[in-house]
Amino acid sequence: MAMKLAVPAQADFTEEVAEWIEAFDQIVVDEGPEQAAELIQVLRQRAREAGINTPGEIRTPYLNTIPKHDEVPYPGDRQMERKVEALIRWNAMAMVHGQNKKDAGIGGHISTYSSLATLLEVGFNHFFHAKYGDQPGDFVYFQGHASPGVYARAYLEGRLNDDHLKNFRHELREKPGLSSYPHPWLMPNFWRFPTVSMGIGPLNAIYQARFMRYLENRNLIEKTPRKVWAFVGDGETDEVETLGAISMASREKLDNLVFVVNCNLQRLDGPVRGNKRIIDELEGIFRGAGWNVIKVIWGSDWDALFERDHKGLLLKRMEECVDGEYQAFKAKGGAYVRKEFFGKYPELLELVSDMTDEQLARLHRGGHDSVKVYNAYKRAVEHRGGPTVILAKTVKGYGMGTTEARNAAHQEKKMTDDALTTFVKRFDIPVPEEAAKYGTPYKPADNAPEIQYLHERRKSLGGYMPHREVPEMNFKAPELDYFSEWTAGSKGRAVSTTMGFVSILRHLLKDPKIGKLIVPIVPDEGRTFGLESAIRQVGIYAAEGQKYKPHDVDMLLYYREEQDGQILEEGITEAGSMASFTAAGSAYSNYRVPAIPFYMYYSMFGFQRVGDMVWAFADSRGKGFLMAGTAGRTTMLGEGLQHQDGHSHVLMSAVPTCLSYDPAYVYELAVILQDGVRRMYHENEPVFYYITMYNEDYAMPEMPQTEGVREGIVRGIYKFKNAIKGKSDAHLFGSGPILNEAVRAQQILAEKYGVQTDVWSVTSYNELRREALSVERWNRLHPADAEKTPYIVQALKSAKGPIIAATDYMKAVPDQLSPWLGNRLVTLGTDGFGRSDNREHLRAHFEVNAESIVAATLSKLARDGKFDAKKAQAAFKELNVDTEKIDAARA
Numbered sequence: 001m002a003m004k005l006a007v008p009a010q011a012d013f014t015e016e017v018a019e020w021i022e023a024f025d026q027i028v029v030d031e032g033p034e035q036a037a038e039l040i041q042v043l044r045q046r047a048r049e050a051g052i053n054t055p056g057e058i059r060t061p062y063l064n065t066i067p068k069h070d071e072v073p074y075p076g077d078r079q080m081e082r083k084v085e086a087l088i089r090w091n092a093m094a095m096v097h098g099q100n101k102k103d104a105g106i107g108g109h110i111s112t113y114s115s116l117a118t119l120l121e122v123g124f125n126h127f128f129h130a131k132y133g134d135q136p137g138d139f140v141y142f143q144g145h146a147s148p149g150v151y152a153r154a155y156l157e158g159r160l161n162d163d164h165l166k167n168f169r170h171e172l173r174e175k176p177g178l179s180s181y182p183h184p185w186l187m188p189n190f191w192r193f194p195t196v197s198m199g200i201g202p203l204n205a206i207y208q209a210r211f212m213r214y215l216e217n218r219n220l221i222e223k224t225p226r227k228v229w230a231f232v233g234d235g236e237t238d239e240v241e242t243l244g245a246i247s248m249a250s251r252e253k254l255d256n257l258v259f260v261v262n263c264n265l266q267r268l269d270g271p272v273r274g275n276k277r278i279i280d281e282l283e284g285i286f287r288g289a290g291w292n293v294i295k296v297i298w299g300s301d302w303d304a305l306f307e308r309d310h311k312g313l314l315l316k317r318m319e320e321c322v323d324g325e326y327q328a329f330k331a332k333g334g335a336y337v338r339k340e341f342f343g344k345y346p347e348l349l350e351l352v353s354d355m356t357d358e359q360l361a362r363l364h365r366g367g368h369d370s371v372k373v374y375n376a377y378k379r380a381v382e383h384r385g386g387p388t389v390i391l392a393k394t395v396k397g398y399g400m401g402t403t404e405a406r407n408a409a410h411q412e413k414k415m416t417d418d419a420l421t422t423f424v425k426r427f428d429i430p431v432p433e434e435a436a437k438y439g440t441p442y443k444p445a446d447n448a449p450e451i452q453y454l455h456e457r458r459k460s461l462g463g464y465m466p467h468r469e470v471p472e473m474n475f476k477a478p479e480l481d482y483f484s485e486w487t488a489g490s491k492g493r494a495v496s497t498t499m500g501f502v503s504i505l506r507h508l509l510k511d512p513k514i515g516k517l518i519v520p521i522v523p524d525e526g527r528t529f530g531l532e533s534a535i536r537q538v539g540i541y542a543a544e545g546q547k548y549k550p551h552d553v554d555m556l557l558y559y560r561e562e563q564d565g566q567i568l569e570e571g572i573t574e575a576g577s578m579a580s581f582t583a584a585g586s587a588y589s590n591y592r593v594p595a596i597p598f599y600m601y602y603s604m605f606g607f608q609r610v611g612d613m614v615w616a617f618a619d620s621r622g623k624g625f626l627m628a629g630t631a632g633r634t635t636m637l638g639e640g641l642q643h644q645d646g647h648s649h650v651l652m653s654a655v656p657t658c659l660s661y662d663p664a665y666v667y668e669l670a671v672i673l674q675d676g677v678r679r680m681y682h683e684n685e686p687v688f689y690y691i692t693m694y695n696e697d698y699a700m701p702e703m704p705q706t707e708g709v710r711e712g713i714v715r716g717i718y719k720f721k722n723a724i725k726g727k728s729d730a731h732l733f734g735s736g737p738i739l740n741e742a743v744r745a746q747q748i749l750a751e752k753y754g755v756q757t758d759v760w761s762v763t764s765y766n767e768l769r770r771e772a773l774s775v776e777r778w779n780r781l782h783p784a785d786a787e788k789t790p791y792i793v794q795a796l797k798s799a800k801g802p803i804i805a806a807t808d809y810m811k812a813v814p815d816q817l818s819p820w821l822g823n824r825l826v827t828l829g830t831d832g833f834g835r836s837d838n839r840e841h842l843r844a845h846f847e848v849n850a851e852s853i854v855a856a857t858l859s860k861l862a863r864d865g866k867f868d869a870k871k872a873q874a875a876f877k878e879l880n881v882d883t884e885k886i887d888a889a890r891a
């Protein structure tokens with residue numbers, strides 16, 4: 001092998017060490033790198049045997065991982081690519097600049113893309129496949145703030161036109177607009193993945209890559225070489241979500257995953273690690289987690305300097321400098337670099353004596369050198385056995401003149417006339433003078449060679465990106481009678497809605513058509529929900545199968561792991577599970593597989609823990625069921641303040657595409673699930689479901705045969721029980737297990753106080769409110785038309801008297817109906833911190849037990865002049881409802 005190794009970066013060796021190095025080099029050249037690596041390995045082991053500790057190779061010198069002699073030549077036409085990249089840079093900048101000139105304060109970002117351009121362009125020209133045969137292609141998670149560059153490329157490709165660019169951040173005009181950041185909700189044929197909330201993109205990318213393997217191992221999709229590329233900001237790596245799951249990626253051997261960290265050394269306010277080097281830190285973290293790490297720090301123009309530096313001084317100087325200094329080198333120009341960087345050692349100064357200040361200022365960082373980037377990407381896609389991270393050093397605001405590498409670069413939105421001219425010159429941008437002067441977008445004619453080159457490159461990679469589509473599914477949802485076992489009631493057996501759900505889930509898993517599409521997800525709480533039988537039935541997904549004999553193998557319900565197992569048992573990570581839910585919930589578009597995820601978790605650790613991810617899931621047009629177990633502030637007994645959820649329905653109500661339900665009985669649950677599958681997969685509505693499940697056991701009644709019950713369950717309310725005798729004086733609303741308290745209250749009221757009530761099951765206050773609001777809006781906008789009536793008002797048409805609504809959630813949940821129920825409505829809910837105790841005490845404390853409902857009903861009737869006030873007061877005592885105790889909301 002005729003290979004030449006670079007001179008050692010370090011100097012001052014003793015003769016003996018120099019000899020060793022020479023001998024080692026010989027092995028590398030003669031026997032090859034694998035042999036050399038093995039030799040090192042053997043030596044390390046020998047050192048251990050001799051009791052010598054060598055530090056693990058967690059950080060390598062501040063150099064490119066791929067040495068010059070290992071580089072392959074660039075396969076593209078660099079001249080053409082330079083032109084294309086320059087035009088994209090120009091248009092991205094012009095779009096943001098122009099919009100801010102027109103509409104001051106509308107915002108947008110220039111400097112993120114300016115640092116990322118080459119990293120993306122090498123991908124677009126050579127790596128990002130839009131297809132693999134007839135299979136979908138690679139996935140790219142773009143840094144959200146780089147969206148102007150992605151739009152600018154689509155503009156050159158002819159996929160977006162001048163109107164689009166003119167409407168960047170003007171989404172509410174008559175012409176098509178461009179959303180600020182990647183949002184599939186807003187641009188469903190363009191963006192696939194929302195990324196702009198820092199940390200969510202990288203985390204979702206990891207689980208996406210894993211879900212791809214899951215679908216492959218379960219034979220739901222073909223195996224392809226497709227990759228998940230995640231472009232991540234270096235500042236973004238401070239988010240726990242970014243780094244929190246990286247060991248999962250190596251554990252699962254996700255060689256379909258490539259992270260590219262755009263190390264421009266800056267975040268919004270200033271340097272990411274002013275006093276250290278972010279690349280060193282990230283290298284250690286990723287290597288430690290078992291990733292293949294490729295550093296792309298220095299551009300090709302440094303190679304010549306390295307070659308002439310025989311003492312290793314260059315590396316020494318590089319390793320002395322911290323990122324704050326590297327930032328200043330770019331911000332302050334060539335003379336400064338000569339003085340402050342090279343000037344530290346006379347030899348280094350000498351090394352660059354034949355270079356001008358301008359040349360020194362231009363010495364490239366690796367992330368702006370397409371040869372270096374190409375080589376890194378090539379290694380990454382060829383790497384087997386685990387994920388790769390590319391740490392690419394770049395300059396924030398690259399090419400933006402006086403803004404380059406400044407702390408204020410991130411916020412820069414407009415450029416001065418001078419800066420525009422410099423920009424054009426710097427990148428040799430072929431824009432006509434007019435465009436250059438006014439900063440307007442520019443696209444050469446279709447037959448311009450650079451435009452043809454751009455199309456040719458994309459054609460060879462299967463088409464344009466990003467692109468999102470939703471294929472026809474022809475999905476048939478099961479009818480309600482498919483769930484007859486669960487609408488029939490439990491025949492007196494005490495069960496919980498959670499148990500009911502698990503048995504419905506098992507039924508679905510067995511279904512010959514849709515069974516394989518079900519994706520159960522749990523963050524280590526399967527046993528709590530009684531999932532053991534499902535584990536036995538379909539197995540837990542384990543990429544490498546079960547390599548051990550489980551200790552409980554002799555038991556019927558043993559812990560079964562399989563390569564084609566169906567359950568995603570994520571371990572204790574709600575964020576990771578939510579990321580799996582996101583991958584599965586958007587598989588109908590990304591993989592053309594209408595996966596139906598059921599993510600079962602502790603309701604308290606839902607939205608309030610991963611709310612931003614739920615929001616991104618909705619943005620992704622995600623579908624599926626969030627099954628919130630151990631729900632309810634008083635039903636989840638014993639565990640106390642941090643476990644008892646009484647507010648997730650309030651939080652979920654904020655998500656526009658989330659339908660939330662709080663069923664009391666298994667038949668309600670069956671109706672909601674049936675309707676959910678129909679709406680999401682049969683009717684293709686981009687909505688998802690949030691359903692609370694409880695762990696209180698009681699007999700599940702049969703679904704009433706009364707007309708309208710099914711519709712009522714879905715729309716949010718139906719009458720569950722008529723007054724025991726005659727006309728009702730008041731109405732009791734109940735949800736979840738608190739409905740049973742309402743039923744008990746009905747009895748006490750009738751027997752003890754001669755007060756008759758109807759009992760209603762409210763399955764969704766959120767849905768009732770949404771419907772009522774939309775009807776109100778219509779009425780407001782059409783004053784000359786006949787008024788329409790909200791469903792809640794229709795449902796209560798003939799119901800007179802006060803309404804006492806009791807819930808295991810906050811009072812804010814029923815209060816949502818106040819505009820339509822006025823002062824008839826009295827709410828009892830679980831505002832305040834939870835406590836450890838049993839249900840009886842918890843419900844008394846929060847005043848949602850039957851006794852509190854009775855007392856509240858009598859009190860309200862008394863206030864309305866329909867019941868004797870003294871008797872109402874006395875009732876509190878009779879019922880053991882303490883009128884002087886502290887308000888649970890403040891306790």
Ligand SMILES: Cc1ncc(C[n+]2csc(CCOP(=O)(O)OP(=O)(O)O)c2C)c(N)n1
Nearest residue numbers: 112196197198233234235236264266267268
């Ligand atoms: C969760 C979250 N917090 C804060 C922000 C606001 N924000 C937008 S960009 C940015 C700095 C990004 O720095 P970096 O990740 O290094 O990306 P760069 O622009 O430097 O490439 C911040 C703080 C955000 N988008 N998401």
Ligand SMILES: [Mg+2]
Nearest residue numbers: 234235266267
């Ligand atoms: Mg940065």
